[in-house]
Amino acid sequence: MGITEVSRRDFLRLRRTERGKVVELSCRALFMRSADMASEPAEAVDWSPGMGEPPAVLHRRSVEDMVESVEQDLVDAQILRLVAPEWLDNMAGASRVQSVIAAFRARGGIVEESQT
Numbered sequence: 001m002g003i004t005e006v007s008r009r010d011f012l013r014l015r016r017t018e019r020g021k022v023v024e025l026s027c028r029a030l031f032m033r034s035a036d037m038a039s040e041p042a043e044a045v046d047w048s049p050g051m052g053e054p055p056a057v058l059h060r061r062s063v064e065d066m067v068e069s070v071e072q073d074l075v076d077a078q079i080l081r082l083v084a085p086e087w088l089d090n091m092a093g094a095s096r097v098q099s100v101i102a103a104f105r106a107r108g109g110i111v112e113e114s115q116t
Helices: 027-037 063-073 094-106
Strands: 012-015 020-026 079-083 112-113
Touching: 012 079, 020 027, 020 063, 027 063, 027 079, 079 094, 094 112
Parallel strands: 020 079, 079 112
Antiparallel strands: 012 020
16 A cells, blocks of 8 residues: 555645635544554565566655645634544644644634534
């Protein structure tokens, strides 16, 4: 099984409403991506042309890169909607995500939680 770079839009949705820009964050998807990123990469395989197609070369983002992407998307948002926030409890980088959420609240952002 290989690791592929995933667009943050796979787990993050941006919308505008009459209340302002809404960032909807699937905490379950965030958890799954962070678990995938925190796992060890597969070992390199000695490959030769007689073996057929070469192994894929995959570039992995770090959990910190992912959290920074979320933080950047919140810069001009007014509302953060957390879908299934219980997934943040045991996530790699959870304290960093909670800090981003706290900073968003501190500057006047509204945080809504949904149990989907």
